[in-house]
Amino acid sequence: MYCFPITMRASLAACILAALLALGACLQCEVCDGPGTTCSGDLQTCPAGLDSCGILLSENTEAGMKQQIVTKGCATSSICKAGPLTMNFGNGLVIRSGITCCMGDACRTTTVTVPPAATKPNGRRCPACVAMLYAQCNEETIQCTGSDTRCIEVAGTATFGGSSTSITMKGCASEATCAHFKVISGTIAGVSADLSVVKCKAPGSALGPVGLLVPSLAGILLLKLLF
DSSP, rough: OOOOHHHHHOOOOOOOOOOOTTSSSBOOOOOEEEEEEOOOEEEEEEEOOOOEEEEEEEEETTTTTEEEEEEEEEEOHHHTOOOOOOEEESEEEEEEEEEEEOOOOGGGGGOOOOOOOOEEEEEEEEEEEEETTTTTOOOOEEEEETTEEEEEHHHHHHHHEEEEEEEEEEEEEHHHHHHHEEEEEEOOOOEEEEEEEEEOOOOOOOOOOOOOOOOOOOGGGGGGOOO
């Protein structure tokens, strides 16, 4: 099992978005991220093609310990209507995220919540593991729960403290997660990531090999939701 600094475990949830009003006036959104349920930052003018300010709240659970990360920025209205954004990589590593959108003064009082934890199996099974460096992604088969009806596989690299690390992640994910994640890249809290969703497919029903390899990496799939 690999141990990584808390900044790598909990800070890989980033967001920056952009927007223009239909009337042509430039939309400005507060841009920030940090631990907890609120953050403050500067107003930034949003690029063309996006039409709302977004607030993303991610709750990362690892071996029973929870940490929330909030991100604010510009967003498209389509992501605001996304369903539950959830992922389960096995061995207690679960990521649940909620997003809401607002405009102008409404952003001062807008709140966001994460989807409730789902514990009831939905009948789907997926291979699950997280591996870093050159370690093999030793799979176990987990039962998917709630809205997690797809098997997801992510691969790429992350850089922290000047060192690059290869990453492989497999597990269960919701339909909304598969719909909105293709390529994940960005930098937050000194951690940069360049990942691709290699597969996002319907689960199988057969049990697979069982292993145990769950290094700490939470929230990295949220790097490209905003911005």
